[in-house]
Amino acid sequence: TTETANLMRTLKEGGAEVALCASNPLSTQDDTAAALVHHYGISTFAIKGEDHETYYRHIHQALDIRPTLTMDDGADTVGLIHNDRRDLMETIIGGTEETTTGVIRLRAMANEGVLGYPIVAVNDALTKHLFDNRYGTGQSTLDGILRCTNMLLSGRVVVVAGYGWCGRGVASRARGMGARVVVTEIDPTKAIEAVMDGFEVMPMEGAGSVRG
Structure with missing residues (x-):
């Protein structure tokens, strides 16, 4: 979405290497994704309405940059890292999660002792409740x-x-x-x-x- 695009632009301007994939194929804006690649050189793996297989392939492609930080929306990326890409946790120092669903999933993992790195529950911030929700x-x-x-x-x-x-x-x-x-x-x-x-x-x- 355009909101996510502005966040990615800000991170890149701050010196970060950024890769982006969809958190919800139904909300992807193809023109925004194309603009991020063409005008800003940000690796973007997302297609509106993509199927299940493509969705997870795109997450894998975004993770190929071997991130230091993850920013998730629903915990699909974190879940995939823990299930299929555990080698990445050697370099990941932390992450964020912005949705109620994602926080519930991550807290369950933490309670089971399987969450591999610290994650900030952005969803719990008062500004998230007030201004976003x-x-x-x-x-x-x-x-x-x-x-x-x-x-x-x-x-x-x-x-x-x-x-x-x-x-x-x-x-x-x-x-x-x-x-x-x-x-x-x-x-x-x-x-x-x-x-x-x-x-x-x-x-x-x-x-x-x-x-x-």
């Missing part, structure tokens, strides 16, 4: 829905499942666009927070039948 995901989720459906959101009923950081962002953005927002939440504290923020809160089985 709440505001970034809050906006991009609705943007994706509107692009796919060409729907007028004003006057619609939007049901938000869960009032975590992402749910807060989606609910806030939907209300700002004129939707009637219903929140479902099993955590009583978060449910009360949603009520105090001005949203309707009810069980999922009831929310599905709400009409605008």
Whole structure:
């Protein structure tokens, strides 16, 4: 994505040798990947919609630079290093992981005593919750829905499942666009927070039948 591209450009300007592969083939932007290679000389191994075999081949190709640091999004790269490329851990001094899914996988590995090098859980940073999850995901989720459906959101009923950081962002953005927002939440504290923020809160089985 363009956000990742800017991070790669910054790292290269700082003197790093960088190789990039996709963390999610469905979000790869082919024009961005091509620009990184053509204009900035950054090795990029990613194709939008690539199949399972190509996805993992690209991870292997990115790892061929024998990295000192890894920056992962979902822990697929770290998992592959531990399963198939253990020789690389001789030179890796650390890494980062930015997703909840990835952090869960890595903590399980750490608890089992098999995590081979230290990794910073970027996902746990307050700035990640506030700015990426709440505001970034809050906006991009609705943007994706509107692009796919060409729907007028004003006057619609939007049901938000869960009032975590992402749910807060989606609910806030939907209300700002004129939707009637219903929140479902099993955590009583978060449910009360949603009520105090001005949203309707009810069980999922009831929310599905709400009409605008």
